[in-house]
Amino acid sequence: MVNHLLTTNELKVEEIYEILTDAKRFAGGMKWKPEGQMFTANLFFEPSTRTKSSFEVAQRRLGLEVIPFEVLTSSVQKGETLYDTVKTLESIGVNSIVIRHEQDRYFDELVGKVNIPIINGGDGCGHHPTQSLLDLMTIQQEYGQFSGLKIAIIGDIRHSRVARSNADVLTRLGAEVIFSGPKEWFDTRSVDISRYRPIDQAVQESDVVMLLRVQHERHQTKSSFTANEYHQQFGLTLEREKMMKPESIIMHPAPVNRNVEIADSLVECKRSRIFKQMENGVYVRMAAIKRSIESLEGGKQYETTYTERMLHSI
Amino acid sequence: MVNHLLTTNELKVEEIYEILTDAKRFAGGMKWKPEGQMFTANLFFEPSTRTKSSFEVAQRRLGLEVIPFEVLTSSVQKGETLYDTVKTLESIGVNSIVIRHEQDRYFDELVGKVNIPIINGGDGCGHHPTQSLLDLMTIQQEYGQFSGLKIAIIGDIRHSRVARSNADVLTRLGAEVIFSGPKEWFDTRSVDISRYRPIDQAVQESDVVMLLRVQHERHQTKSSFTANEYHQQFGLTLEREKMMKPESIIMHPAPVNRNVEIADSLVECKRSRIFKQMENGVYVRMAAIKRSIESLEGGKQYETTYTERMLHSI
Amino acid sequence: MVNHLLTTNELKVEEIYEILTDAKRFAGGMKWKPEGQMFTANLFFEPSTRTKSSFEVAQRRLGLEVIPFEVLTSSVQKGETLYDTVKTLESIGVNSIVIRHEQDRYFDELVGKVNIPIINGGDGCGHHPTQSLLDLMTIQQEYGQFSGLKIAIIGDIRHSRVARSNADVLTRLGAEVIFSGPKEWFDTRSVDISRYRPIDQAVQESDVVMLLRVQHERHQTKSSFTANEYHQQFGLTLEREKMMKPESIIMHPAPVNRNVEIADSLVECKRSRIFKQMENGVYVRMAAIKRSIESLEGGKQYETTYTERMLHSI
Numbered sequence: 001m002v003n004h005l006l007t008t009n010e011l012k013v014e015e016i017y018e019i020l021t022d023a024k025r026f027a028g029g030m031k032w033k034p035e036g037q038m039f040t041a042n043l044f045f046e047p048s049t050r051t052k053s054s055f056e057v058a059q060r061r062l063g064l065e066v067i068p069f070e071v072l073t074s075s076v077q078k079g080e081t082l083y084d085t086v087k088t089l090e091s092i093g094v095n096s097i098v099i100r101h102e103q104d105r106y107f108d109e110l111v112g113k114v115n116i117p118i119i120n121g122g123d124g125c126g127h128h129p130t131q132s133l134l135d136l137m138t139i140q141q142e143y144g145q146f147s148g149l150k151i152a153i154i155g156d157i158r159h160s161r162v163a164r165s166n167a168d169v170l171t172r173l174g175a176e177v178i179f180s181g182p183k184e185w186f187d188t189r190s191v192d193i194s195r196y197r198p199i200d201q202a203v204q205e206s207d208v209v210m211l212l213r214v215q216h217e218r219h220q221t222k223s224s225f226t227a228n229e230y231h232q233q234f235g236l237t238l239e240r241e242k243m244m245k246p247e248s249i250i251m252h253p254a255p256v257n258r259n260v261e262i263a264d265s266l267v268e269c270k271r272s273r274i275f276k277q278m279e280n281g282v283y284v285r286m287a288a289i290k291r292s293i294e295s296l297e298g299g300k301q302y303e304t305t306y307t308e309r310m311l312h313s314i
Numbered sequence: 315m316v317n318h319l320l321t322t323n324e325l326k327v328e329e330i331y332e333i334l335t336d337a338k339r340f341a342g343g344m345k346w347k348p349e350g351q352m353f354t355a356n357l358f359f360e361p362s363t364r365t366k367s368s369f370e371v372a373q374r375r376l377g378l379e380v381i382p383f384e385v386l387t388s389s390v391q392k393g394e395t396l397y398d399t400v401k402t403l404e405s406i407g408v409n410s411i412v413i414r415h416e417q418d419r420y421f422d423e424l425v426g427k428v429n430i431p432i433i434n435g436g437d438g439c440g441h442h443p444t445q446s447l448l449d450l451m452t453i454q455q456e457y458g459q460f461s462g463l464k465i466a467i468i469g470d471i472r473h474s475r476v477a478r479s480n481a482d483v484l485t486r487l488g489a490e491v492i493f494s495g496p497k498e499w500f501d502t503r504s505v506d507i508s509r510y511r512p513i514d515q516a517v518q519e520s521d522v523v524m525l526l527r528v529q530h531e532r533h534q535t536k537s538s539f540t541a542n543e544y545h546q547q548f549g550l551t552l553e554r555e556k557m558m559k560p561e562s563i564i565m566h567p568a569p570v571n572r573n574v575e576i577a578d579s580l581v582e583c584k585r586s587r588i589f590k591q592m593e594n595g596v597y598v599r600m601a602a603i604k605r606s607i608e609s610l611e612g613g614k615q616y617e618t619t620y621t622e623r624m625l626h627s628i
Numbered sequence: 629m630v631n632h633l634l635t636t637n638e639l640k641v642e643e644i645y646e647i648l649t650d651a652k653r654f655a656g657g658m659k660w661k662p663e664g665q666m667f668t669a670n671l672f673f674e675p676s677t678r679t680k681s682s683f684e685v686a687q688r689r690l691g692l693e694v695i696p697f698e699v700l701t702s703s704v705q706k707g708e709t710l711y712d713t714v715k716t717l718e719s720i721g722v723n724s725i726v727i728r729h730e731q732d733r734y735f736d737e738l739v740g741k742v743n744i745p746i747i748n749g750g751d752g753c754g755h756h757p758t759q760s761l762l763d764l765m766t767i768q769q770e771y772g773q774f775s776g777l778k779i780a781i782i783g784d785i786r787h788s789r790v791a792r793s794n795a796d797v798l799t800r801l802g803a804e805v806i807f808s809g810p811k812e813w814f815d816t817r818s819v820d821i822s823r824y825r826p827i828d829q830a831v832q833e834s835d836v837v838m839l840l841r842v843q844h845e846r847h848q849t850k851s852s853f854t855a856n857e858y859h860q861q862f863g864l865t866l867e868r869e870k871m872m873k874p875e876s877i878i879m880h881p882a883p884v885n886r887n888v889e890i891a892d893s894l895v896e897c898k899r900s901r902i903f904k905q906m907e908n909g910v911y912v913r914m915a916a917i918k919r920s921i922e923s924l925e926g927g928k929q930y931e932t933t934y935t936e937r938m939l940h941s942i
Contacts, residue, residue, distance in 0.1 A: 039371060047706060049713055053695050054720045057667060060693045061721075065374045067367050068382060068696060078361060079530075080569040085363055088568070091592035092368045093375075216707075254716070255708040278719035353685060379688045381681050382696060392675060393844075394883040399677055402882070405906035406682045407689075 003295030005119045005288050006107050007127040008169045016136065016169065022287035023137050023280070026061075032286075033063040034293050041067045041089050044100045044121065050254060050278060051121050051130070055098050058285035062293075067094060083109055090116050096292050099123075117292035119285075128161035130288055131253055134281040135166055136173070138273050139208055141280070142249055147174030152202040155181040155212030155234065155261060157191055162253060163212055164191065178202055181212070181234050182225070199233070203240045211236060211252045211261045227260045236262040241271070249273050317609030319433045319602050320421050321441040322483045330450065330483065336601035337451050337594070340375075346600075347377040348607050355381045355403050358414045358435065364568060364592060365435050365444070369412050372599035376607075381408060397423055404430050410606050413437075431606035433599075442475035444602055445567055448595040449480055450487070452587050453522055455594070456563055461488030466516040469495040469526030469548065469575060471505055476567060477526055478505065492516055495526070495548050496539070513547070517554045525550060525566040525575045541574045550576040555585070563587050631923030633747045633916050634735050635755040636797045644764065644797065650915035651765050651908070654689075660914075661691040662921050669695045669717050672728045672749065678882060678906060679749050679758070683726050686913035690921075695722060711737055718744050724920050727751075745920035747913075756789035758916055759881055762909040763794055764801070766901050767836055769908070770877055775802030780830040783809045783840030783862065783889060785819055790881060791840055792819065806830055809840070809862050810853070827861070831868045839864060839880040839889045855888045864890040869899070877901050 008016070026032075040059050044052050059066050067089070080088075082101065089097060096117045099106065104124035111118075122128040136146075143149055151170055157163040157179060167177045178195050179186070180202035186193065203209055214230060231237060236250065241263070244250075250262070250272045258264040267274060322330070340346075354373050358366050373380050381403070394402075396415065403411060410431045413420065418438035425432075436442040450460075457463055465484055471477040471493060481491045492509050493500070494516035500507065517523055528544060545551060550564065555577070558564075564576070564586045572578040581588060636644070654660075668687050672680050687694050695717070708716075710729065717725060724745045727734065732752035739746075750756040764774075771777055779798055785791040785807060795805045806823050807814070808830035814821065831837055842858060859865060864878065869891070872878075878890070878900045886892040895902060 037375065039374070041367070049697070049708065050716050050720070053669070053697065053717060053722075056695045057693075057720050057722070060667070060695075061665065065371075067370050067374075069363070069367065070384065070698065072386065072700065078569055079571070080363065081572075084569060087589060088364050088592055089367060091589040092364070092371050092596050093593070094367075094371070255706055255712060257707070258709075275715060275719040278716055279721070282720050351689065353688070355681070379685075381684050381688075383677070383681065384698065386700065392883055393885070394677065395886075398883060401903060402678050402906055403681060405903040406678070406685050406910050407907070408681075408685070 002117045003292050004117050005129050008129045008132045008165045019287045023283040026283040026286045038064050039094045040064045040096045041069045041094050042098045043069050045071050046100050046102050054281040055285050058282050086114050125159050127165050130285050131162050132166050133284040137280045137284050138277050149175040149207045151175050151208040152178050152206035153210045156214050158185050158187045159215040160212045204243045207248045209250050231260050238263050316431045317606050318431050319443050322443045322446045322479045333601045337597040340597040340600045352378050353408045354378045354410045355383045355408050356412045357383050359385050360414050360416050368595040369599050372596050400428050439473050441479050444599050445476045446480050447598040451594045451598050452591050463489040463521045465489050465522040466492050466520035467524045470528050472499050472501045473529040474526045518557045521562045523564050545574050552577050630745045631920050632745050633757050636757045636760045636793045647915045651911040654911040654914045666692050667722045668692045668724045669697045669722050670726045671697050673699050674728050674730050682909040683913050686910050714742050753787050755793050758913050759790045760794050761912040765908045765912050766905050777803040777835045779803050779836040780806050780834035781838045784842050786813050786815050787843040788840045832871045835876045837878050859888050866891050
């Protein structure tokens with residue numbers, strides 16, 4: 001069975017804890033490498049610094065060979081489908097793959113048809129499981145557990161890849177999740193409006209203030225806020241930071257729009273875990289990749305190529 | 315003597331068999347690595363997923379360091395010539411190079427002037443020797459030999475990099491080659507028109523049905539066929555597949571235009587060797603790179619730099 | 629203390645000689661690798677073949693893992709600042725970084741705020757220290773010393789990243805520097821006009837004829853010269869090369885505009901050190917990277933991550 005990592009929703013609670021445990025071990029210096037030379041590729045159909053580089057570092061730390069893939073100079077330019085591109089990489093010996101794609105649930109056309117594990121690096125406005133997992137790791141590092149925590153998710157919920165899946169998984173792990181931000185950016189089909197709090201209240205009563213990036217590039221109509229208006233009405237201003245509980249922390253998936261979601265000088269303040277989240281991202285991705293590869297090792301799939309299987313069958 | 319690989323035409327029959335033999339050994343698990351750290355670069359001036367990634371995997375399996383080169387962000391943007399670009403890479407210690415370029419016989423301005431082996435990854439509408447070699451490997455794998463086989467090459471002969479060179483080399487190896495496809499896409503200077511067959515006949519009597527990609531991007535005037543018209547008149551439809559001889563196989567260099575050259579559901583049918591060809595591509599390229607590097611090892615050229623030679627001459 | 633390499637001006641004479649000595653040792657085959665796996669990234673915000681590839685080769689020879697970074701497909705496209713991009717790479721475990729950026733002194737916003745060494749790969753019309761160092765290495769290789777040498781820097785002084793810093797450093801090392809080229813391209817604030825010589829005189833009396841690239845892409849108004857006019861008036865023509873002193877050499881940072889700064893057939897003539905400069909670039913960059921990494925090793929900074937420090941502090 002190939003172990004894809006597509007959404008956090010499909011992960012059982014014990015699977016989440018397994019990944020977090022491995023991530024913590026990697027952070028503590030654990031060494032783990034697959035036997036033999038293994039190949040991977042990162043197919044990013046949308047711009048990314050953080051996620052792509054983070055996967056690259058994770059892959060290299062695990063000793064994987066990363067085959068470069070740039071969409072702009074690939075056969076995608078000749079109209080090749082995602083399925084054919086992935087199947088091609090599988091054919092030439094790539095053993096696992098990370099994909100970011102602008103289409104929601106792009107992976108539905110791949111699952112069951114490709115024989116290498118896919119790690120979802122972000123699909124449209126859908127999911128971004130390694131981002132969720134690194135958020136969980138950061139919270140766990142801080143508080144040791146999830147139950148009893150109140151976590152405020154604030155901002156552009158509708159366009160966020162992690163807001164809804166984080167809310168779901170944090171609730172399953174025992175935390176209480178509340179929301180804030182511009183009400184018109186909420187989609188009441190996916191968010192329980194009874195959990196909505198005015199911004200000041202959300203900031204005051206939470207253990208974790210999780211800000212979301214305003215995704216200018218996904219807002220199709222002109223936003224009704226200027227950057228400064230957004231900051232004053234829904235951002236973490238210097239004044240609001242002072243209202244936070246003594247031990248509570250600030251998180252943001254980055255890239256940050258400084259002085260929009262958060263005051264510039266708070267990005268690296270004592271409460272901020274923003275760059276810490278990035279560091280944790282590498283460990284979580286190492287754990288996710290290990291999990292994928294181990295699913296292959298079970299079946300020893302990565303050790304035999306099509307040709308070798310043919311030769312053996314003679 | 316530096317051993318370039320520029321066209322299949324210039325390869326003697328025994329050289330072809332040597333490359334195929336090494337490729338088969340690599341497929342069977344042969345390990346071969348050059349001594350010491352060797353550098354290579356892939357200069358692709360046209361989009362490619364398959365060929366570029368395939369070379370990358372081949373190079374990494376042989377332990378080579380691959381220096382990334384993206385045309386869009388290179389000094390080619392400042393007007394640097396191909397010769398100066400290659401000479402630069404040679405100067406900084408790159409030991410071998412793969413080039414794909416839109417200009418026919420781009421390599422004529424390099425041969426004799428650069429001291430590192432060039433492997434042609436495709437020139438204009440000219441040649442693509444590693445594609446030819448992987449086609450040969452796939453046929454050899456299937457039938458053990460070439461003599462007595464009838465091979466139909468079908469489609470956009472004029473724009474194909476492999477049609478004419480495959481025809482030439484297959485004939486030299488003892489196979490009989492026939493052609494089919496739109497007659498107006500034939501160039502009677504390069505293709506013997508007496509070998510032309512109507513599509514149904516070509517499909518019926520061949521051991522290998524080798525389809526060519528319709529190269530939309532190279533047709534300068536609007537094509538006279540819709541995709542569906544092409545499929546019905548010259549494509550491998552479900553009906554035509556049924557006419558094929560029991561053991562005969564389907565090949566295509568990919569990327570496939572599904573439902574144009576071939577019916578969607580045939581791409582991965584039992585007769586299809588399309589993804590198998592891609593797998594073989596890695597082994598053939600490993601063999602081609604080994605051949606290039608061994609030509610250097612003979613003269614020990616890769617072991618001495620300009621500076622070292624200067625130091626020795628003091 | 630993190631050892632950035634930002635400009636040659638800030639390097640003391642003994643530091644320059646230390647780098648040149650290490651570069652010479654690397655050219656002679658010295659092996660040096662940092663302990664453990666180290667990560668680096670090359671952030672090139674402007675096109676480059678030579679410098680970027682040269683750094684890549686240098687980094688791989690030192691055993692570093694190079695994390696690919698393409699500006700076009702990075703979060704810079706989402707408006708991320710240079711500071712946040714660098715801080716991100718630091719957070720995910722990148723231990724040193726090379727940056728080329730179109731803004732003069734881009735590094736002023738980074739120094740003191742990032743904890744990894746930066747090597748400047750070129751800033752605007754400002755500095756390009758590894759280019760200066762490779763020029764010095766090439767001259768030292770030829771003449772053994774700098775004092776007593778006369779060096780002519782000829783051409784587009786105003787837009788050159790190396791003209792002024794080379795002039796400064798060569799003077800500090802004991803050489804005499806003179807200038808030539810179009811007078812209207814001189815900036816008398818940065819160049820001592822008493823050192824200006826007519827082109828024929830400059831060529832005749834120098835030990836090193838250092839030509840500068842005409843930077844078409846930086847001239848904002850249309851140039852007052854055609855390529856041929858420039859070549860006749862200020863280029864190294866076949867005639868002028870004949871006036872050179874018997875042992876004197878030709879240098880150029882490349883990419884060369886053939887038949888503009890220098891006659892085509894002189895690019896690889898006996899006097900030319902143009903491709904030799906490129907080869908030396910790798911050794912100088914190895915030395916510069918070694919210097920950066922050793923500054924980290926002193927403080928063992930590269931061995932502890934944020935998480936490890938946190939764990940230790942518990």
